Amino acid sequence: MxxxxxxxxxxxxxxxxxxxxxxxxxxxxxxxxxxxxxxxxxxxxxxxxxxxxxxxxxxxxxxxxxxxxxxxxxxxxxxQAKRNEPSNVVDYEKIENDARALYEAGVNRKGTDVMTWISIFSERSVPHLQKVFERYKRYSPYEIKESIRKEVKGDLEKSFLTLGAYQLCLENKHLYFASRLNDAMKSKSMKEKVVTRIIVSRCEVVLMKIRAEFKRSFGKSLYQTISEHTKGDYQRALLNLCSGDD
Incomplete structure (x- = not known):
């Protein structure tokens, strides 16, 4: 092994x-x-x-x-795993520069300077990005999520949106995955791939925290929700991995 x-x-x-x-x-x-x-x-x-x-x-x-x-x-x-580690020192000048750079590389010009966006999204620490996204609203008439949708499409759009959503709720990343599970199971055609990927890929400790966040946020346990939206061997496998009700 x-x-x-x-x-x-x-x-x-x-x-x-x-x-x-x-x-x-x-x-x-x-x-x-x-x-x-x-x-x-x-x-x-x-x-x-x-x-x-x-x-x-x-x-x-x-x-x-x-x-x-x-x-x-x-x-x-x-x-490349070059994301800056969080720091106790808040660099307000860099926050200002990054927020302005995102605006000038996107909404404020014809076409998008994608490499500037990629650099900021992939290299800045999560707390820094959270402040950048908040500051960005002072430059742009759109929030960062709407700007992404206006500037890029397809898989690149999805990757920016995933990064943006994840960074914005990383202080409670278990909420991010709880919300993903809830959305996947409540959709008209349940997204089995998403549910399977999250349940199987998260270890027992993390999944317990996702379960707790799911119950707190949606008023129903993850175990119960899986029971209602799946069946057969697939249901039994997910419930077994879920490791109990809350």
Whole structure:
């Protein structure tokens, strides 16, 4: 069995094993986007290590081969794991500069300077980005989410939106995944891939926190919601992984 250095490596191993993105990355852009956009530096480094040990090749090489254009540039920037670590020192000048740069690279010009957006979204710390997004509203008539939708489309749009949503609620990242599960199970055609990916890829400790947030936010336990929206062997497997009601 592979040996890893970090407490949550088993979770990442399960995640990497389950997701088909790791063989034929381009066939599942949604999974690839979530995997790359919702992980911190330590997790991204560990994912790359697991990938290398499992498949004897580099994740970045397969990303380059199976994706293209600005979407590939975004994923490769994230794969570098260069995001700044949070600091107790608030750099107000840098916050101001980044907010203005996002505005000037997008809404305030014809066309989008995508590389400026990629650089800021992939390299700044989460607390810093949260302040940048708030400051951005003083420059732009649109909030960052609406600006993303106006400026980019397709997989790149989804990756920016995932990053934006994740950064904005990272102080409570369990709410992010609880909301994703709720939305997936409440949609007209349940998004089994999303539900499976989140339930299977989150280790027991993290899933317990997601369960608690799910109950607090939606007034019903995750266990009960799974019971209502799934059936058969699939239901039994998810309930078993859920490890009990709340």
């Amino acid at each position: 592979l040996q890893f250095n970090y407490l949550n490596s088993i979770c990442l191993y399960r995640y990497v094993t389950v997701c088909c993105v790791l063989q034929g990355l381009g066939s599942d852009e949604e999974s690839l986007t979530e995997m790359m956009c919702s992980r911190n530096n330590v997790e991204l480094v560990e994912i790359k290590k697991v990938y290398r040990e499992m498949f004897k090749k580099e994740l970045e090489k397969d990303v380059s081969g199976d994706t293209s254009g600005d979407f590939a540039k975004m994923l490769l920037a994230l794969a």
